[in-house]
Amino acid sequence: MMTPQTPLEYLTTILAFMVxxxxxxxxxxxxxxxxxxxxxxxxxxxxxxxxxxxxxxxFGKDPVEYMVxxxxxxxxxxxLDEREGNVSPEDAPRAFNRQPVWKRVAVLLAGVVFNxxxxxxxxxxxxxxxxxTLKPVIGDVAPDSPAAIAGLRYEDQxxxxxxxxxxxxxxxxxxxxxxxxxxxxxxxRVQGVDKVERTANIDVGKRSRQLTEPDALFPGLGxxxxxxxxxxxxxxxxxxxxxxxxxxxxxxxxLNVDGVAISDFGQLARLIEPAAGKTVKLEIRRGGAxxxxxxxxxxxxxxxxxxxRIGIGPANRILESGRTIDEVQTLQKHGPLQAVGAATVETxxxxxxTVRMLGxxxxxxxxxxxxSGPISIAELTGYAARQDWRAYMNILAVISISLAIINLLxxxxxxxxxxxxxxxxxxxxxxxxxxxxxLSQQIGMAMMLIFMTLVFYNDIARHLN
Numbered sequence: 001m002m003t004p005q006t007p008l009e010y011l012t013t014i015l016a017f018m019v020x021x022x023x024x025x026x027x028x029x030x031x032x033x034x035x036x037x038x039x040x041x042x043x044x045x046x047x048x049x050x051x052x053x054x055x056x057x058x059f060g061k062d063p064v065e066y067m068v069x070x071x072x073x074x075x076x077x078x079x080l081d082e083r084e085g086n087v088s089p090e091d092a093p094r095a096f097n098r099q100p101v102w103k104r105v106a107v108l109l110a111g112v113v114f115n116x117x118x119x120x121x122x123x124x125x126x127x128x129x130x131x132x133t134l135k136p137v138i139g140d141v142a143p144d145s146p147a148a149i150a151g152l153r154y155e156d157q158x159x160x161x162x163x164x165x166x167x168x169x170x171x172x173x174x175x176x177x178x179x180x181x182x183x184x185x186x187x188x189r190v191q192g193v194d195k196v197e198r199t200a201n202i203d204v205g206k207r208s209r210q211l212t213e214p215d216a217l218f219p220g221l222g223x224x225x226x227x228x229x230x231x232x233x234x235x236x237x238x239x240x241x242x243x244x245x246x247x248x249x250x251x252x253x254x255l256n257v258d259g260v261a262i263s264d265f266g267q268l269a270r271l272i273e274p275a276a277g278k279t280v281k282l283e284i285r286r287g288g289a290x291x292x293x294x295x296x297x298x299x300x301x302x303x304x305x306x307x308x309r310i311g312i313g314p315a316n317r318i319l320e321s322g323r324t325i326d327e328v329q330t331l332q333k334h335g336p337l338q339a340v341g342a343a344t345v346e347t348x349x350x351x352x353x354t355v356r357m358l359g360x361x362x363x364x365x366x367x368x369x370x371x372s373g374p375i376s377i378a379e380l381t382g383y384a385a386r387q388d389w390r391a392y393m394n395i396l397a398v399i400s401i402s403l404a405i406i407n408l409l410x411x412x413x414x415x416x417x418x419x420x421x422x423x424x425x426x427x428x429x430x431x432x433x434x435x436x437x438x439l440s441q442q443i444g445m446a447m448m449l450i451f452m453t454l455v456f457y458n459d460i461a462r463h464l465n
Contacts, residue, residue: 048072
């Protein structure tokens with residue numbers, strides 16, 4: 001995740017986040033609205049946002065007030081309910097509290113269902129258009145790390161994790177985390193460059209909880225996924241960046257940094273990252289001549305950490321590898337009908353993973369630091385929006401799934417908590433008392449306050465780390 005640096009990037013982040021929340025909240029509330037109307041329940045208001053209204057209109061044969069409020073981070077559907085005010089005798093049969101339990105539960109579940117349907121739609125669009133991605137091929141392996149001890153080698157391809165086939169890096173990451181938190185051992189089958197398959201079990205011992213913290217997984221395991229090794233040749237500049245100011249030109253080949261020989265662009269980046277604010281000496285080849293240029297390294301904040309940057313990008317020249325580009329790239333693309341199945345499976349897998357991780361947090365097997373708050377989510381949506389529409393659509397799907405799962409939690413002010421009350425009424429035969437409802441709402445507010453405090457703390461801690 002990359003923290004925005006320029007005013008335009010900050011503006012993009014804010015707009016991307018507001019659009020994401022606005023769309024997903026609208027989808028969620030529309031679910032409640034649509035099902036309530038279909039079941040004959042009177043809807044009084046459909047609001048996007050909270051607080052004072054900035055726009056509202058009332059229209060329709062069965063009049064509904066549609067409103068956009070000043071605080072766009074949320075929304076609600078107001079249903080006719082005798083517990084919230086006087087209801088005319090002719091409208092009383094359409095009041096929410098007068099409906100059978102199954103209808104009330106259906107309305108409450110509708111928001112969650114619509115968020116999951118939106119995720120399926122988003123993945124359907126992605127799989128129909130085609131999503132280029134890299135296969136889960138191992139990159140650098142740190143000496144004496146758990147990955148090295150397990151026998152992982154550069155350019156091994158992960159075939160399966162815990163017996164489940166793996167075809168993309170995204171699949172691999174989810175299964176790595178899931179298998180690790182189960183018992184501290186990741187059970188993999190990998191295929192080497194020689195096409196021979198073998199078993200590689202990464203044992204992290206009792207550190208699995210620690211490795212679920214942000215940015216801890218791959219450094220803790222001791223490997224990262226393979227990316228194309230680019231020649232250390234400059235192909236792009238950040239205008240006014242440190243390298244351009246120092247006199248570096250497009251087409252220059254960087255031979256060493258402070259005397260350390262450079263083999264590829266990734267190694268160059270790794271040497272520059274810890275040197276924020278320092279002056280380094282670049283030895284470059286320009287034409288037939290060799291030059292030395294001092295460059296003062298700038299800094300950029302990434303995932304809450306300050307890293308060195310000199311404002312250059314690689315030329316599109318890939319160094320030779322044991323694997324061809326075709327062997328490490330894949331395109332997730334399906335026909336319109338096949339994409340429905342693939343999108344449904346993707347939504348299901350992500351939903352199950354989210355539920356599992358929440359359960360593991362409660363049991364203490366996953367760190368609470370893994371929960372992201374609105375600041376981190378805003379940065380992530382902004383970064384995705386700056387990449388391309390596919391990345392942004394993918395983030396919308398992930399957030400929509402998270403919104404659905406969170407709303408199912410049995411916390412009184414959420415849909416899940418309200419469903420619990422309806423089911424309790426079904427069991428006992430009478431509605432839950434007003435006193436119990438009031439007390440539960442207060443408890444729910446306290447729980448949400450604690451939760452929001454935690455996620456804001458996580459966000460701030462990441463930026464201060």
